[in-house]
Amino acid sequence: MMLVLLITAILGASLLSLGSQDSAQIRRWAIAAASAILVLSGSLLMGFDPAVAEPQQAIDWEWLPSLGIHFSLGLDGLSLPLLLLSSLLTLLAIASSPTDQTRPRLYYSLIFLAAAGMAIALLSRDLLLFVLGYELELIPMYLLISIWGGEQRGPAATRFLIFTAISGILLLLGAIATAVLSSQPFSFAFDQLQTIELPLALQLPLLLLFVAAFAIKLPLVPFHSWQPAAYGQASPAIAMLLGGAIAKLGGYGLFRFGCSFFPEAWSLIAPSLAVLAAVTALYGSLNALRQTDLQRLVAFSSIGHMGTLLLALAAGTPLALQGAIAQMVAHGLILALLFQLVGTIERVTGRRDRDQLSGLLNPIRGLPLTAGLLLLAAMASAGIPGLVGFVAEFLIFQGSFAIFPWATVGCIAASGLTAVYFVSLINRACFGKLDNQEARWRPVTVSERWPAVVLALTVMALGLAPQGLVRWSESSSLAIAAHLPQPLQSTIAEGRSRSTPVFPTPSLSAVLQ
DSSP, rough: HHHHHHHHHHHHHHTTTTOOHHHHHHHHHHHHHHHHHHHHHHHTTTOOOOTOOSEEEEEEEEEGGGGGGEEEEEEEHHHHHHHHHHHHHHHHHHHHHHOOSHHHHHHHHHHHHHHHHHHHHHBBHHHHHHHHHHTHHHHHHHHHHHHOOOHHHHHHHHHHHHHHHHHHHHHHHHHHHHHHHHHHSSSOOHHHHHHHOHHHHHHHHHHHHEEEHEEEEEEEEOOTTTHHHHHHHHHHHHHHHHIIIIIIHHHIIIIIIIIOOOOOHHHHHHHHHHHHHHHHHHHHHHHHHHHBHHHHHHHHHHHHHHHHHHHHHOOOOOHHHHHHHHHHHHHHHHHHHHHHHHHHHHHHHHHOGGGOOOTTTTTTOHHHHHHHHHHHHHHHTTTTTTHHHHHHHHHHHHHHTTTTTHHHHHHHHHHHHHHHHHHHHHHHHHHHOOOTTTOOOOOOHHHOOOOHHHHHHHHHHHHHOOOHTTTTTTHHHHHEEEEEHHHHHHHHHHTTTTTTTOOOOOHHHHHHO
16 A cells, blocks of 8 residues: 555656646546555554554665665554645645646646655664655755745745755765665665664764754754745745655654664763753744744744754653654644644735734634634644644653753743744734735635635644544654663763652553543
């Protein structure tokens, strides 16, 4: 089924590039193909056993045996939630695109090509195959920003290309060096690389290559400068896919390779990563406070939430790692919802500056449904209980406080600032008096509404029933946590100030009960 999913994505890109130039017709075909990919991704749940941490439904074919490269695919509790997220956001990004899209054949083909790269990276069990998938989405996303982006799309796309290319080069160097130093015989297979115990002196430089590569992708401060420009200039539909799904390869890579391949080195640099997490979270939130452009506000908000993700990975406890997986999914859904709503507001009103909007909640002449969903998305991003953002952040803070209390406090403060800038946004844009001369907006169409409604319902459903999110990855997160050296974690904890109380980290089942 995994192979069929990949073939469908690649065929979708190929066939759409040969279709007619009728934008509406191609869009319908693209939605049908993306729906098929989502169904195929969902069907993987039926044969998946959440109690098994090892890869399932595996495929392993020799590809370039002389170079130790296999076409090896597998599914575990880390890749499955992100694959479902990617498939869902691919469909909703296409559905959120205008019906009169210019150059539709190229546009939709590039989206499917980027989705295929994402799927290859998530399903890969071979390090070089992962690099191939990681790089496959680079050119499509660059073209999607540079051709269909905003007024400053050229510089934004170029910056995205340069930073992401550097990330890919660092990743390729790290992959080759890891395979050369770890494998006898030479191999890029995950299973073989994970069983080799390298000296700490070798683990550390290799880990730093991977951390730098994925810190650019995620992004983390100070490797973030491409992100506000790219997210701000990309069309809302492409920003949904880029920020909601593709950027999550950075978190996935830190999880898969940082924690699993180099556990001793990871624990050694964990205190520094925790500090970087707090800095990133506070930096993103403080900069979001200064933004009036809605899309840039959401972009800086995303940086802040990635700091919280890094905190969980640095702590390395089972609960924190479970929260990290939940955070990637929750953030992807919420970010996509925010970008979709911002795009709808801009198309209908012709503006996306916070200070130029007011009265969107007006039930007669405003955009009441869109504004109501924006309020819901803001609450989810701020971590309000009952929504999926709360589930992820609660798990992370519970699992991280005993290891890095001050970094956790910093991330909690950043989460509190999220509520501040979203309250300011809602107060200015959704309330207030409508301008009688300018507020002559057309109604929001059904095709513009339903992607946001689907995302909003998912955010609420996973917030009210969090086991539907976390049960698939509990075994995998426990296995990775067990791989990390607990003595080093104890040393970190004992090195804290004696005035800081130590709280035991509860189990996942105890937290969710």
